[in-house]
Amino acid sequence: MSAADDGTATSRTTVERKGDREIVVTRWFDAPARLVFEAWSNPELFRQWWVPRSMGMTLYDCEMDVRTGGTYRLNFGEGMDFYGRYVEVVPGSRIVWTNEEGGDDGALTTVTFEETDGRTLLVMTERYPSAEALEAEGGAADATHETFSQLEELLGTLA
Amino acid sequence: MVQYATADLDASFAALADRTRRGVLEQLGRSERSITDLAEHFQMTLTGMRKHVGVLESAGLVVTRKVGRVRTCRIGSERLDEVAAWIDAYRQLWDERFDELDRVIDVLKKKEQVDERSR
Numbered sequence: 717m718s719a720a721d722d723g724t725a726t727s728r729t730t731v732e733r734k735g736d737r738e739i740v741v742t743r744w745f746d747a748p749a750r751l752v753f754e755a756w757s758n759p760e761l762f763r764q765w766w767v768p769r770s771m772g773m774t775l776y777d778c779e780m781d782v783r784t785g786g787t788y789r790l791n792f793g794e795g796m797d798f799y800g801r802y803v804e805v806v807p808g809s810r811i812v813w814t815n816e817e818g819g820d821d822g823a824l825t826t827v828t829f830e831e832t833d834g835r836t837l838l839v840m841t842e843r844y845p846s847a848e849a850l851e852a853e854g855g856a857a858d859a860t861h862e863t864f865s866q867l868e869e870l871l872g873t874l875a
Numbered sequence: 876m877v878q879y880a881t882a883d884l885d886a887s888f889a890a891l892a893d894r895t896r897r898g899v900l901e902q903l904g905r906s907e908r909s910i911t912d913l914a915e916h917f918q919m920t921l922t923g924m925r926k927h928v929g930v931l932e933s934a935g936l937v938v939t940r941k942v943g944r945v946r947t948c949r950i951g952s953e954r955l956d957e958v959a960a961w962i963d964a965y966r967q968l969w970d971e972r973f974d975e976l977d978r979v980i981d982v983l984k985k986k987e988q989v990d991e992r993s994r
Contacts, residue, residue, distance in 0.1 A: 729973055731966040739965065743973045747980045751987070755979045765975035771968070796943040818941050838973075852932075852939055 736847035741840040749831035750808045752838060756827065757782035757811065766790075782811065821849035890934035895919070896927050900950065903937060907949040910939075 815822035914924035
């Protein structure tokens with residue numbers, strides 16, 4: 717587990733596994749909550765940060781109707797769609813959405829924005845329907861890790 | 876811990892008791908395959924193959940991941956290592972995402988300050 721600990725120490729993002737069905741991510745932002753919420757709920761702004769270059773993916777289409785009962789769909793090319801529904805949206809403080817591309821195994825994601833003295837603590841919780849579903853998702857993150865390594869190798873050959 | 880190991884072994888042996896499942900492992904030993912590929916290879920229905928893969932997966936012998944609509948299978952390795960690697964990769968992704976988000980928010984903040992001054 718030392719790899720995860722070291723990572724947390726050097727980065728401003730913390731990731732914690734809570735029980736066997738939840739992952740909790742936290743990060744402070746030096747801005748009021750309404751701006752962090754704005755960057756998360758406006759599709760034009762959202763697409764500027766959701767896919768960091770190192771992910772090696774292109775976000776072709778991004779439809780988001782960020783209000784309670786609204787839907788979203790992110791398209792990363794042929795057959796690569798991520799979609800779901802906003803279960804609860806409280807402007808400036810909270811967004812809850814489903815991840816339906818994984819069928820019944822998809823997580824319910826809750827992100828909250830808590831402002832203190834002009835800074836915002838972002839807490840994102842992904843809750844899976846079962847421990848197995850969380851483990852299965854682990855494979856995907858593992859693949860992301862592999863993608864990073866591949867990219868590093870590629871960059872090494874270009875340098 | 877000992878009990879866990881025994882339970883894992885039981886599950887592994889039960890998973891290996893089936894000829895198709897041994898075949899699946901052999902296939903996955905060569906390369907990653909989707910459930911659809913495997914079903915075709917073993918001339919089986921998708922549902923049937925999903926069940927076999929499910930048994931192999933709960934025994935920790937196979938790891939699957941879903942990208943879009945396709946579920947890909949590969950040989951599983953040490954579970955604990957994987958969990959640690961996963962958390963690390965997950966944190967790395969979110970860390971990069973949030974660095975980008977910082978930039979977007981910074982632009983919003985500056986824009987707001989300019990708007991206030993021009994009022």
